[in-house]
Amino acid sequence: MQLDRRRFITGAGMAGIAGLAGCSGGPSGDGNGNGGGDGDGDTNVGMVYATGGLGDGSFNDQAQTGVQRAESELGIQYQEAQPQEVADFSDLQQEFASSSDPNYDLVSCIGFLQADALTDNAAEYPDQHFQIIDSAVDADNVASYGFAEHEGSYLVGQMAGLLTTQSFSAGAGSTQSDSTNVGFVGGVEGDLIGKFEAGFTAGVKAANDDVDVQTNYVGDFNDPAGGQEAALSMYDSGADIVYHAAGNTGTGVFRAAQERGRFAVGVDRDQSVTRESFADVILASMVKRVDNAVFDCIEAEVNGEFPGGESVALGLDDDGVALVYGQELGDAIPDDVTSAVSSSRQSIIDGDISVPTDPNDA
Template identity: 65%
Template sequence: MDRRTFVKATGVAGIAGLAGCSGGPSGGSDTETTEPSGDEADDGDDDGMETTAAETTESGPAANIGMVYATGGLGDGSFNDQAQQGVQDAEEDLNIAFNEAQPDEVAQFSTFQQQFAQSTDPNYDLVCCIGFLQADALSETAADYPDQNFMLVDAAVDPSNVANYVFKEHEGSYLAGLMASLLTTRDFSAGAGSTSGDSTSVGFVGGVESDLIRKFQAGFEAGVAAGNEDVDVSTNYTGSFNDPAAGREAATAMYNSGADIVYHASGNTGTGVFQAAQEEGKFAIGVDRDQSITKPSYADVILGSMVKRVDTAVYNSIEAVVNDNFQGGSAVQLGLEEEGVALVYGDSLGSEIPEDVADEVATARDEIIAGDISVPSTPQ
């Protein structure tokens, strides 16, 4: 999908940007890392902030962008890295400059949001807030800085200077559940994993239990039931998006209890799920990015990934800044129809997926888009 032309939901007025921003590309895209400057460091706490700026002509970058990532940080091969891909693509295509902040805990979201909003060197044209856990802090920050424009991923807040992007994770998770159900009830071997054929259990590992992550669980459970109503789903919320040891422990318990396949929606915690799959000779399903590529050492057990185009949301919000068409207070919904979510098969194992399974998953995708299948967004 071309991230510059993805379809917005019906009734959405527009995508995030900033009125008053000027210009298109004015220079190259080579980057360098510097320390934060200006009011970003007013409180003396600039840990986790890095600046990446494109080489520009005297006119400067087309826009300055602040990125506040979710807890778990960069390098997760999943949610945060997908968001970073969006701003990096915008840097290359649109000649913007950006600064990154990696909070270690929820309490730091407000600090970083305010540092970007207060900064005068540079002035930030847009602050991208990645993850639903930022919503409470952003509701207050956006109200306190009404002239600063923000975008938020995975939640929606009221201030008119915030553009919100939410995804239909349950739709993509349904396809993951359907695939898991169809495979666990047959003898199937590929890469380093296998199913026993007589399994009646698959697993779901979540990070922080919340309405958002329960959408993943709900869709997965519905897809599993559609494939075979006799297959149960074991669920474990670890309470963290950055605890691979907890993910490994949770998944190992599921595999030892008879599950052949575990799907995770837990950020970097999911790395532990992949570790457990390899150790037990079973399978896993990744999330947010194609994790068979971002976590290549586990590609031999990753059947597929439920990808979520956070990069698209970030890119288009920045493009709107550059194009001078900001409209805050909007909520963009992205599902299967808008290509905001999808099930992609693993880079190593995808060719091994039986044709009848792939065909049934493809049919289900079409039926969801057509409205013939209604996927629940809360667990039943």
């Protein structure tokens, strides 16, 4: 069995070499992803990324940072697979699990859309260790890692809700004096992205119950044009700030913000850095430490402490999520806004603020 060679990028990132995947060997090719580091390379890791691929400046790139750190610090070897669509997940997971040259000690599955395929494959390959990010699979050979996205998104919403009620200008953006309106652009609708929306909306309403929140799900994590269209509609309907949880689709949100002279908020990584050309409109990013989750699971595998059957939750209290202000615009955000956000962060950690996970409860 062979898979379409377009699905595989080996090496460190998009500069790697596309290779074929055979049933006995998994992905092949040269480059940093084919091994390295200071250790003996006894541990092999297979990475199955989310749709949208590497170079998204967000979710997948954050996951890659984790495996690259493991290569550097732990001496593991790794190979990478980039699916074109959800239907590819099962085959790619199986390719790593069935490989004998090398044998993959851990297969890391990035993204909640992999859960259905992994539920079947974990049962099919009971001796294979798997990791899943952003979902939970109930199996002894799967370590599940989730994040309190709603907590970090609450802080984003509070910041946006406070700023839209003010006359605020910074970089290439400004708020509209006659509007108190913000927006949320999601990728694929579901429980996970719903947590982002729920937290964001709750934070906005906590700041000012009169602020309107527009919501649009594009239906794809790799559709910048769709993200741009959705955000343009929001800005044209009065939105000052649009927050995205949409992978590479969010690149279109940033383009729309620049086009309309408004603001945006990134996700997963500090996108004022990873999408530097849009730093003049990116107020902040809701960072998810996917890199830490990937690294921690690999480290546990290396140490013979794989947390199979466990679900690990990472929130504000352990820096699993955080609101990070933009490199260019962060210093311009008024102190009363940043102080209010900081206070809410501590209140969430202390349990004084309960953040909803369902948009219907926000």
